[in-house]
Amino acid sequence: MVYVDILNRKNMLQILKKNLPMFHDIEWTESTDSTNTSLIKKIRGNDIKTPYLEGTNNQLAGRGRQGKKWISNNNDLTFSCAFNIKINPINLPSIAIVAGISACESLKELVYHNNSHLSLKWPNDIQWDNKKISGILVETIKNHKRDNCYFAIIGIGINLNKAIDKSTDLNRPITDFSEITNQHIIKCEKTIQIITTISKSWYKDISLLEKSGLQDFYERFKKIDYLFGKRIRIEKEGKTIQDGIANGIDEFGHLTLKTISGVKSVYSDNISINYKNDCSD
Numbered sequence: 001m002v003y004v005d006i007l008n009r010k011n012m013l014q015i016l017k018k019n020l021p022m023f024h025d026i027e028w029t030e031s032t033d034s035t036n037t038s039l040i041k042k043i044r045g046n047d048i049k050t051p052y053l054e055g056t057n058n059q060l061a062g063r064g065r066q067g068k069k070w071i072s073n074n075n076d077l078t079f080s081c082a083f084n085i086k087i088n089p090i091n092l093p094s095i096a097i098v099a100g101i102s103a104c105e106s107l108k109e110l111v112y113h114n115n116s117h118l119s120l121k122w123p124n125d126i127q128w129d130n131k132k133i134s135g136i137l138v139e140t141i142k143n144h145k146r147d148n149c150y151f152a153i154i155g156i157g158i159n160l161n162k163a164i165d166k167s168t169d170l171n172r173p174i175t176d177f178s179e180i181t182n183q184h185i186i187k188c189e190k191t192i193q194i195i196t197t198i199s200k201s202w203y204k205d206i207s208l209l210e211k212s213g214l215q216d217f218y219e220r221f222k223k224i225d226y227l228f229g230k231r232i233r234i235e236k237e238g239k240t241i242q243d244g245i246a247n248g249i250d251e252f253g254h255l256t257l258k259t260i261s262g263v264k265s266v267y268s269d270n271i272s273i274n275y276k277n278d279c280s281d
Contacts, residue, residue: 008188019196022203024049031058035080036137036155043141043151055079075162077191080155081199083206086148094253096138098209099154100124101217102201104224119226122255127226131175134158160186233274234266
């Protein structure tokens, strides 16, 4: 399990600080309501310098997109990173897709074998075949000290062990890192490797997004796009508002659909996506 006792937590922090010298500080707690919420409070209280990483053994009130709960226990890995980014407000949605691309590619790097099964379901759910292994929540806060500058708080939850229990509770297919890597249990050393790889990737790609926008991410997304070519239905408040064939992302990171009236972008956060496995009628 990912549970880290006091002694191991100190050792883990030492290793993470050595692995991630670009981060101003790294914190790992026994428990917290939400690592994203905790970082937001620190930012609003001017208590931290970014980049900053915070993780926890037990997330008691984790949050997902659209206000959904993220059910977490000590078989999960949960942590958040805060970054400062200068970006036009109209491009803020692109942060979520970049965070998803980075994390998915990082897990592919760590899985080694059969990593082609890992993909990104727009905007930021990571799948192993048809099973979810990880979810990401991105939140932004205006930095009033600089024009067009924002704090981006990126939180991730990764199932490490015993996902079958969560799958039963939620009545939907879920997998975990131990299953996809054929390891009986994910130990602390592997946990540190996952945190390091994803955090470095986020740091690098947030800087790339700030510098060049999404132009360097289109091809990367195409390689891991779970929805591409699938017939999907977009629902809001239980009503279908759009349907078509998934066709990648636009310049803002919005999902695009091929419809009978042309290519349309999906940009609302408060939506649900239902899909078929092919584009047949």
